[in-house]
Amino acid sequence: MMTETPREDGVLAGLARFCYRRRRLVLLAWIVGVLAVAVGGFGFGAASDNDFSGGSSGSAKAQALIERHFPEQQGDTLTLAIRADRGIDDPAARQRIEKVVSTLDASPVTGPVTSPYKDPSLVTRDRRIARTTIPLTSQNVKTSEVLTLVRAVRDASGGAVTLGLAGEQAQKAEAPKQGPGEAVGVVAAAVILFIAFGSLVAMGLPIVTALMAIVGGIALMKLVGYIFPAPDFTVIVCALIGLGVGIDYALFIVTRYKDALRDGDDPEAATVKAITTAGHAVLFAGTTVVIALLGLFAMGQKLMTGVGVAASVTVLVTMVAAVTLLPAFLGFTGYRINSLRLPRRGPRGEGGGAGATRRTPAERWAGAMQRRPVIAAVLAGTGLLVLAAPALSMRLSMADASVQPHDRGSYVAYQILSEGFGPGYNAPFVFATPIASRDADLRPVIDAVGRTEGIAYATPPQISKDGQAALFMAFPKTDFQNKATPDVVHRLRDDVLPKVAGGKDVQVGGPNAVVIDFSDAVGARLPLMIAVVLGLSLVLLVALVRSVTIAIQAAVMNLLSIGAAFGVLTAIVQWGWLGKALGFPTTMPVTSWVPMMMFPILFGLSMDYEVFLVSRIREDYVRTGDTRASVATGLASTAKVITAAAAIMISVFMTSVFGPDIQVKQIGLGMAIAVLVDATIVRLVLVPAVMELFGKANWWMPFRRNPTPVPPRVEEPAGV
Structure with missing residues (x-):
């Protein structure tokens, strides 16, 4: 990623020296700080809030009436x-x-x-x-x-x-604990790092740094929950994100440190160079992810705002750990960073001779893409669009008993109740309305609801003790997950109730309606969130790479990779392709909060990889003026570290597949697919092909006299 030329008197340089020289103090401060926050967060943190109702929706208005006039019915x-x-x-x-x-x-x-x-x-x-x-x-x-x-x-x-x-409480009680999924991710990351670094010491530093940051971040997140409440799945999501970005950030810095040592710097100078180059990149990477996550504010959903803030807090802590705790660890390791090495052959092409000029596989691959850029771009773009196509049929809902593993009591109960009382018994609508007196005649409303297409039957009304409100229930003919059930709610609200006497004041609520309203709100506001995240990220990216063309290319490619992830997720979860093999008991709609949570996370991560690659290409282009050679050089210089970082992300995200929570499985699987697509089809095919097609237009920036000014020096981990 692009960074400023290392400054020995800069803020980051001073921070790196302080953390290196006062490493015992820094480590002690981190240990004490993490322990204190952990005691506060895990012992006295805010409880989870899983109430997705609220706002001005019909279900929220119905719930408010019920809470005000039927307090006796509020218990589970x-x-x-x-x-x-x-x-x-x-x-x-x-x-x-x-x-x-x-x-x-x-x-x-x-x-x-x-x-x-x-x-x-x-x-x-x-x-x-x-x-x-x-x-x-x-x-x-x-x-x-x-x-x-x-x-x-x-x-x-x-x-x-x-x-x-x-019942919700029974379903929650019998669900097994999350299990060792995150531990599996840590082990997988350790293996990847050991292969990449070839040293147990170098392998351990990113993992220890990330784990300390995650503990502190999640504990702090629980304290922030008093201001921004979040649902119970937030902890797992934050752990996945924290592990992925925390290890990746430390990977970039440790790699740069090792390169500096190899170039002859002493450990302190190498630490300063690593923090002022790769550390600066980490700060940008984390800032990009945080900005994207805070885009969830645009959804206008209280709990999703809480998830965004919680995840942002976790990412912020991993950023701070990368530029403070990690330099302290480097001070302890010094030259021993390469201790306990993995025996390996010397790298090809070093030491002169014919091998010194031999092109790397990444350079040869980039050359192949550049020789046929139109074919490569069309094939890659078409492939991504094909993968994204299933997303056009994506439906949103929430998991209920019908999609749980079939050996659980909640699923057994669902099957029995559906067989005996109809599939809609598990998805009732609760109607609430204010009334003028106990003698209010609700029969026209109830009869109209009962005759509505898709309704099996409606119950008699119940009058509140204060005589100011009434409620009744109606049961649809279809179950919670059926695509016809939301249509019934919309038909009742739009056609049936407004046309019957007294029906305009009747609100449709209940758990089923809450999920339908939440899903509708997500679908309506998701484009706004996408626009906000795109706008903010583009401004930041233009300022960093100083090219409007590349910023737009990055945005389009990121949208393609995320769209492909949405499509594959829809095919697996909703269509059932490989669903059972990946731990999904049955087909179901995609969980409502998953797409809007996936988008900002993935956009931030994808933008990081984009800048990491393109900034290296730009540096070489300004030096040579040859786009084709610069693309090949940039791809060769960054291929290994991008591959390692992506492999770690995929390993961490895929650990959710081993867990019991069906909804968390979806977001983990979706993010793993997106990172895989981004690190392969996008970075290895689309980027070299598209940049070859644009040529000098890649570097267009309005109101700039010199089209190719000398850029800030790019110091990146050249090889893992």
């Missing part, structure tokens, strides 16, 4: 689903069912439980399937207490009786 509930092959009245089945109901009723965390034998409305006509609701006594019931209930229900199943416990 579970639903016991029962299927008895010989009917629930079979003596053996009845004994088993009544025992489970008694166990649930006796729990200290549940309210009164109505037996299905006492309420005929809880049983299907054939008496094979039944249900009952279990109210929880508190909004803050511990997951372990709910898990006890889940296990009791699961253990009671057997023979001709199948039982399952449904």
Whole structure:
């Protein structure tokens, strides 16, 4: 990446010297600081907020009415689903069912439980399937207490009786912990670094630096959560991002340090050179990612703003660690950076002779792309568009019980309830409206809703205790994930309710409507966020590379690689291609927050790789005036470090596939695909081909007298 000519009296140089000479103090400060923040963050940090409602949507207005006038209905509930092959009245089945109901009723965390034998409305006509609701006594019931209930229900199943416990709390309780995914990513990164550096010491520095930064960043994120609340998946997402960028940033600096030592600098001078060159690049890289992440403010979603701020905090801490903690570590290692080496043959082309002029594979590849630039650009662009095509059919939703692994109780309950009471039983709409008196006649509204295409049936109204509001429920004929379900909500709001007397004041809410409104808002505001991120990043990139043409090329190529990632993700998650092999139990829409979270992260990371490559090309072009040779030289100079950095990113992001959270799997998989596409098709094919086609126009900058001024010196890790 492009940096200023190293200045021995600059701010970064002074910081590097201080951290090198006062390395014990710096290390102690980091250890104490991380421990203090960890105690505060992990011990007293803000709780997660998973409420995606809010704003001015219809579901938000319905929720506000319910909270104001029906406070008694604000507690969480579970639903016991029962299927008895010989009917629930079979003596053996009845004994088993009544025992489970008694166990649930006796729990200290549940309210009164109505037996299905006492309420005929809880049983299907054939008496094979039944249900009952279990109210929880508190909004803050511990997951372990709910898990006890889940296990009791699961253990009671057997023979001709199948039982399952449904509800958000039950689904959360039985989900396994995230597991060793991040550890697998760290091991994979260690292997890549060891192969790249050939030294255990050099391998360890980026990993230790990144891990300390991640602990501090996530803990600080939890404290920031009091101001910007974020959902529970934020920790995992921040860990993935922090590991990826943290190790990559340290990789750039350690590589530059090793190059400086090889050029004859002593350890202190090498540290200063590494921080004033690669360290400066790291600050730009991190700033680009942070700017992109803060683009989530444009979505107008409280929780997504929280995710953006949390991830930005993590990236900021990794930046600070790279330019302060890492120089201290370099002070401790000194010349021992190459200790515990991996035996390897000497590099080709060194030492003179014919081998010294032999072109590297990267240069030969760039030459091949430049000889047929139109064909290369068309084939690469067409390939990316083909990969992106499935994104045109992308649907957005949130994971529910229907997409969970089929051995979980929540999925068993979903299947039972769908079979007995219809697929829409798991996706009810809750209608709320203010009323003038208890005598208000809501029958025209309820009848109109019940006759609406796609609605199975509607329930009688319930009047609030203060007599100022009423609510009723309606159940769609389709389930939570069916693409027809959102159409029913829009039909009710746009056509049915406005045309019936009193219907204009009726709001459609409930968990299903909340997800539909959130997904609609994401789809509507995503273009705005893309425009904001594009605009800010282009301004920054033009200022750094001093070329409007290259900045626009970078933006277009980044959009292509991200579009390809969206398309492949849609094909896997929504269409089911390789879905089961990658841990997705069934097809489902893409999680609503995944595309808007992926875009700023990937745009920031892709822009980093772009500048890293193009700045090296530009330096050589200003020196030689030969675009073709400069592209080949730049590609050869940066290929190894980009490959290593991308491999680390892919390894870290792919660890989410080993985890249990289906939604986190999606974002990790999508980001891994995008980085792979960016580091291969874009950097190896599109960039050399497109720059060859543009020629001198690559360096166009308006209002500049000299079209090719001598640029700031570019000091990059020349080889890993």
